[in-house]
Amino acid sequence: MDVLPSILLFVMGIMAGIINSAVGSGSLLTLPVLLAMGVPPGVAVRTNTIGLMFASFGSAWGFRHETKREMPWLRPLIIMTIIGAASGSLLLLFTPTRALDFVIPILIVVALLLVVFQQRIVDTLARVGKDSETRNAEVQAESDEPVGEAYKKPGLVGAMGLASVYGGFFTAAQGIIYLAVMGVGTGRSFKDVNPVKNFLSMIVNTVAALVYLIAYLFFGAEVLWLGVLILAAGGVIGGLVGARIAKRVSNRFLKGVIVVVAVIALIRQFI
Secondary structure: OOHHHHHHHHHHHHHHHHHHHHHOOOOHHHHHHHHHOOOHHHHHHHHHHHHHHHHHHHHHHOOHHHHHHHHOOOOHHHHHHHHHHHHHHHHHHOHHHHHHHHHHHHHHHHHHHHOOOHHHHHHHHHHHHHHHHHHHHHHHOOOOOOOHHEEEEEEHHHHHHHHHHHHOOOOOOOHHHHHHHHHHHHHHOHHHHHHHHHHHHHHHHHHHHHHHHHHHHOOEEEEEEEEHHHHHHHHHHHHHHHHHHHHOOOOOOOEEEEEEEHHHHHHHHOO
16 A cells, blocks of 8 residues: 555544544445555455444443443344344355445445435434334333333344344444434434444444454455554544544534545546
8 A cells, every 4th residue: 555545544544433423434434445545345345344343342332331221131132233244244255346346336325325314314213213202101101111122122123133234244324224223113312222323333343354354364355454454543543532523523514524535436436
């Protein structure tokens, strides 16, 4: 890797850590940059996932106390998340490069749309979740069942499994999908389910990274390790300072950065 692309990737890694602290979808900064540098799609996804795995530890650690309170009800979700993440990462490994050349840019566009229309999605789901939350509160008032039992609903567990397949295959915007599924599935607010979202996202990234590491060691799956180191360093720095910066910078500005970087990288990918 040349010096200037390495510096750019490092800066984008820092920005990804900051954005993940604020609105999520930081991979939409780093992954397109890797693609624009000429890194093949499969290699880019593996490098990006392993590199930003460390930043996800920081997000989960920040909500460790809230997650601990929910832990007695999370076993089914954890198991399904591990299975889904492993399946998605294996699917990436076995998908032909020519197919990835077509699929990955499409997934980037889909993830960009999720980011651009995030507020509308959140508002719509909040209305749905509010109705569900009211019904859940009424049921809770008539029952001794703990609120956390909602995480064990078969429909929610199955939907999170599918979301985890997506996360294992392509990490960008998985947080938005997780919030949507758990918010509607449990009837709880996005603020309430956000700690669990961060915890499960960490699991997805870790499982996928382990699969890619094993594939590299035993089957020769290519990973750009210098890129991993650069992203890991940038992501950790961004994660550490992200909370402070996120309070001073508007979400609209951060989303604008995501869109501009991703669009430029996509144009670079097709010309």
